[in-house]
Amino acid sequence: MTAAAPEPKANMGQSVPRYDAAAKVTGRATYASDMPLDNPAYAFLVTSAIAKGRIDRFDLDDAGRVRGVIDIVTHENAPKLKESKLFSNGGYAGTTIQPLKSAEIAHDGQIIAVVIAESYEAAREAANRVKVSYTAAAPSASFDSRGTTMAAAKGQNAQFKEDPAVGDFAKAFETAEVKLTASYDTPTQHHNPMELFTTSCVWMGDNLVIYEGSQYVYGLKNGVAEQLGIEADKVRVVNPYVGGGFGSRGSMTPRTAIIAGIAKRLNRPIKLVPTRDQGFTIATYRAETRHEIKLGANRDGRLVALRHEGAEVSSRPDAYCVGGTKTTTRLYACPNVDSLVSIVRADRNTPGFMRSPPEVPYLFALESALDELAVKLDMDPIELRRINDTTNEPINGKPYTSRSLMACFDEAAKAFGWAQRSPQPKSMSDGDWLIGYGCAATCYPTQMAPSAARVRLQRDGRTRVEIAGHEIGTGAYTVIAQTAAERLGVPLEKVAVFIGDSDLPPAPVAGGSNSTASTCSAVMMVCDQIRQRLFKAVMPSDSLADKAKETVGISPAPSTQAARGDRSLDLDKAFDALGVGVVEEYGEWKPEGAPLDSFQAMHTGHVRLIGGHAMKDQIAYAFGAEFVEVRVNRFTHEIRCPRLVGAFAAGRIMNPRTARSQLMGGLIWGMSSALLEATEIDERNARYVNDNLADYLVPVNADVPGVEVIMLSEQDDHINLVGAKGLGELANVGTNAAVCNALYHATGQRIRKLPVRLENIEI
């Protein structure tokens, strides 16, 4: 498939090519484990073959004899590390299970030894020769296993403060004219970014440099410093490019401090490249979830009662949960709402963020249930959503800052050809294939966090932007460069962007789809500081502001919209007046409503995300509508998905080209999540079975022949300086339900458990 870069509509930036496109396609982009090291030693991990129990004994004789082995580190001789709290409790870690601390095993694939050798090959061979004797205990794998415990999330997860509710659900449901009760399941999933979970640690005296793909260099820097018991200023994290994150690199994993500690002891740079299967257990994942939805509606389709109960799996020590009821209870108008989120503890590694963590499982349940309700009401599913569309969320009555949900449905429906759908299930086919059309809403909270930036402008227009943001493939370099170029009125090719380095001014985690809004707002603000200085040099008196605008094209304190109409700076005039060669400004930006400690927290690697439902007087979300055509083979029951169409509105689109790419990737992932992706768990031993890319299926090109992304114009002046809503996690949310809704249309069969495979089809 080829397609021209999308033409910008109103309130959209230019579709400029990626800043890093040439570097990436020519292999010049340097990822963390590409960094050349001086005389490194190589680490290879040994991970546990049991999920619960203890190590009785290591037999390291055979391994130790491998030529080139330098050291084998186990719990008996590992560097002592301090504990770090879970990020949701104010720490940095994605798990509090600290390997190599004792002989105890808490989950499958836990790091139990690290072999250090002169070559990767020797380290790997020796790791293969490590013999371990265990005393195994019976582990609890998941929901239905013996030995799990279940309790409400509220009270055990500091970030899950309440189960949203309003009105009297029980009474309203009891008397509702039309009722639906249905249960839905979603599977365990792993991110599997292309870049493995590598780390390289280099000490220079008391200073540590870490080369590691991270979505949060300030968090990693501070977290590793805490674990090592050293000043954070002595740690630097570098990663100019990250080979995919999807949430897996948002919080610190135990591997980094372990490798740093060993490197210190051996006084040598150490490079760790774990295997693909080790990535399933040494980092995080999306845990399996279960849901029960109850909907009550009037005959005309208006919702009168909604209850969403969710349960999620986590590890024994950590109460991780995603709690998507904060979104599903607020998406549609409904006067009586109730919800409950529970956490089930099992003998597993701690789950963590994975692209749209709350919305993917919880909206799958709600948007499937709405489709079921539409069938009960004999109503078009788009019309059901239109009837229940709202300008204010029902829990606290706060207004949405902007909401283009129905406009998205209308645009996408038109592009998809929804009008050609014959509503009756099993009524459309083509040769061997039954055809189904389905749709669902998608949404994602608009979030921002405090961010700093430094910008330097030279007389010749050359501009240097420094910010510890992250290029996880999303286009961060590009939109930051565009923001600076546009704001300072300099050509794009004169802007150099430096990100992915914790020595640069702090930016928040590249998570929660906040990056573009936060980093570009900070860059914009600092560029305005430069404009301010230049302006004051040219026009010392404020009263001459209007004249200045006429003559040199800069205004004193431009608002977002006014600035876009400005002419470019006359830099020669401004620099002559200022009498310097370079202007440099540093600044710290924070969104409205950010807590008082925001800037302090930003420097110590703590994120203060603002937005979504947690804003004071408003609620901010990006919306979209997704349409899917599925085909089910009458004979083999194979399921294919020839068309995905999505329409999205997300405030200002900074760059339609990079935005489309993210939305397209989201639609594809959503389809993958519905039909392919699942980590299989052996219930007997709580171990992941298909821990490789041959058996953990993701789509190939032949699976996604048609993907269409439509971006709507939307302006929102209530969210952040640049007016952008994050869209990186918007498109993969609704697709799960849209696929199942289309499968119902194709086959007449309602499937409530993901992923859907051919053996689940009964026709």
Added chain:
Amino acid sequence: MRPFLYQRASDSNMAVQALGAPAAANNPLTKATAQPLAGGTTLIDLMKLDVMRPATIVDINPLARAWSAIEPGSDGLRLGALAKMSDVAAHAEIQRSYPVIADSLKLAASAQLRNMATLGGNVMQRTRCNYFRDVSYENCNKRNPGSGCAAMDGVNRMHAVLGTSDQCIATYPGDFAQALIALDATVEITGKAGTRTMPFAQLHKAPGDTPEIETTLQPGELISAFSISGRWPRSVYLKARDRQSYEFALSSAAIALDVQDGTIRNARVALGGVATVPWRAREAEALLKGQKFDEALGQRVAEAAFADARGRRHNSFKIALGKRVVARALQQAVTMEI
């Protein structure tokens, strides 16, 4: 992966000599100290996983000059064992006269793998059983004879329903071998004593009590060619799988028919993705001979093909699926334009 000696064989004599070190007593071929390297798409994988630990690798790619010919003739077809999957799949005469071969190759693996992998290596590829491929599981009768089978009551959606034993339910993963067994191919084997031929059907061994023994090849023997007599233009390979490309079969059928005036004179039915070895469904074939095809006959044939199938917890669906695949593939073969 463990250190190994790399040798490059410049001719077949050198190759069989290098590979011919006597295997230790009761040691299966897969554990022989010397292993041949062709495309490397299975061997290198398994070495990285520490499943195979050869001391010597004998690179037989230089033999390709002699062993990679694609030779369709008036009375049959001969395929060199070192022909690349992609070259055979793209060969116009193979597509015309042996569509079941072309399609079985085209629908396997990815373009990159098909460009590397050879026909001989393809038929020798080993099972994708996750428990076999993960050495942290002690209990795998194929890897550690007598240790038990973790897959039997584990996650076994991809496992076999035909040809299984109490020792092993690992699926033979390939596609091309189903075409070969369907067409009654013979395999030419080169060893120290020269070449010998045998029916392809005798190459693979069902697991029985010795799942560690996968083929009848001996150390020092190499597959040098495959031969098929006659032409089979009315043949199809139908493959059902989770995604549209680059995925192993959940169930597949290789069908070849000789139909004259609406009567089936000769029929071949082979099954993939469902059995421990390339699987020929002879009982099913017998039902077709001398008959005129209709849907009911297709059903009976499909039932016969899976009469002995035994499902486990996650793979029972393959029995119903396999029947539908056979019936549909037969329909396609009967109605195809040739």
